[in-house]
Amino acid sequence: MRVELRQISKSFGAVRANDDVSLTLQAGSIHGLLGENGAGKSTLAGILSGLVRRDAGAVLLDGKPMEGGDPARALAAGVGMLHQEPHDFPELTVLESFAAARPGPFWFLGKRRREVRDRFFELRQRFGFTIHPEERVGRLSMGERQQLELLGLLSLGVRTLILDEPTTGISDEQRDALFGALKQLAKDGCSILLVSHKLPDVLALCDRVSILRQGKLVGEAELPITADRLVEMMFGSSAAARPEKPAGVAREKVAVRLERALVARGRLQLAMNDFTAHEGEIVGLAGLEGSGQALLLQLCAGLLPVKGDARLVVGDASLAGLPYRDFLRAGVSYVPADRAREGLIGGFTIEEHVALRAPAQGLFLRAKETLEAAERAIETFRIRGRPGTRAEQLSGGNQQRTQLALLPAQLKLLLMEHPTRGLDIESTQWVWQQLIARCKTGTAIVFASSDLDELLTYSDRVIVFSGGHASRPVRAAELSMDRLGRMIGGHLEEAS
Structure with a gap:
C-alpha cells in the first residue's frame, strides 16, 4: 500500500513537533525515519497510526484520504503500529491475547477457537516464529511479545506497518527473525516505516530514509549509503568523536564495597561475595535482561534490603540495614531505565521536579527561585522544553537529560540502568x-x-x-566483543 503524508504539522503548546512534513512510503519498501531525540519521529508515526490528531496536512492511502486521530479507523484502513512497549495482555495465554485483537466475541468457543488457532499457526509458520499458543504472555521475553503483537496486526489485515525502535531489548536471534519477517512483508507488497536511531538496523533493512530535525524534514536518501553520511544528514555535520575517559581518573580509594550479599527476586537469586568500585571508576554490568545486574544496582542504591551479615559501605558510611534516605545522604543516586514511570513523575513539570529536588525551606516554595533554577537546568543540560513542560511531553533523550539535571552536584556513587537506551548518537555522546x-x-x-x-x-x-x-571483574581493555558475547551466553569461566 502506497502512503503519502502531505504537509503534516502538529504542535504541543509552544513546541512544534512536526512542521510541514511530506514524505511517501512506497508499496513493497522499507522506509527509515531518522532524527535525534525530539526531532518529531514518534509524533509523525503517531499521526500515521491514528494515535495523534494532526493540526494540518493530509494522509493518503493508495490515493484515498484517511481520517486522523482514530487508531481503530487506521487499523481498519490497513495501518498498524508495533510499539516499543508491548500492547498485550500479560495474564492471558498467547492464543487468547492473539484472539482478543481480532473482531468478534472475545470468548471464542467451538468453531471460532479452531479458526483463531489455525490463523495463529498459519502466521507463525509463515515467519518461522516459535512462540507457544498456551504460554502465558507475561512469561514471554520482550522479543517474543513483539512477535505476538506483529502476528496480531497481520491477522487484522495490516498492509502498512510502523515500527518504533523495534530492536530495543531483544536478542540477536529475535532481531534476525524480525528482520526476516519485515523483508518478507515488503516482498509481499506491504509498506513499512522503521523509526530508529540504530544506524546498523537502518543500513541493513531500509530502501530509503527520511531525516527529521526539530520537526522539519531536512533530507531524504536512497540506500545503500554510508553511516557517516547518515550521521551528517541527521546532525548537520559529522558527529563529534566519542568522549574519551582520561587515563588516571580511577583512584585507589574504594567508593563502594558490598560483601556477603544474597538477594532473591522470584526464581532469580544473586550472591555477591565481594563487589567494589573505586572513586572515579566506571564499572559496566553486562548480561541478558533479568540475569542479576538490576539486583546489584538496587542493592547498592538501598532499594533492596541488605540482610544477614552482609556489609555495604559507601565512602566511610556503613549503610547495611539503613533506610533509603541514608543512602541519599551518603551521596548515592540511582537512575532507572524506565524514565517515564520510575525516574520522573507523570503530570509534573520540569519546574515542579526541580522544586522537589530543592532543599526544604519552610512550608512554602520560593516561586521565583524555583523558576530560575528550572531555567538554569534547561540551559545547562540542553533540555528541549520549558519550565512548564510536563515530563511525559519530553522525548526520551530530554527525559534522560532531565533526570541528570536533578542529580545532586556531589555524588560518591551513581548507579544507572541503560543510561543511553533509546537515545540518538548525539544524545548518547552528550550523556557520556x-x-x-x-x-x-x-x-x-x-x-x-x-x-x-x-x-x-x-x-x-x-x-x-x-x-x-x-x-x-575483567578490565575492559582485555575484552573483545566475541569474548564478552561468549561470557554473556553463560561462559563466565572466560573471565578467569
Missing part, C-alpha cells in the same frame, strides 16, 4: 560527557547496558551476569 565529567570529581559509576560497544568503550572494568551468577 556528563558522566565522565563526574568521574573526574571522584564519583564512581556503575551502569548496566545491553549495548556491548558501550560497555567496552566506557567501562574500566566489566562484570558479566548469567542466571544469577556473576563473573569476576
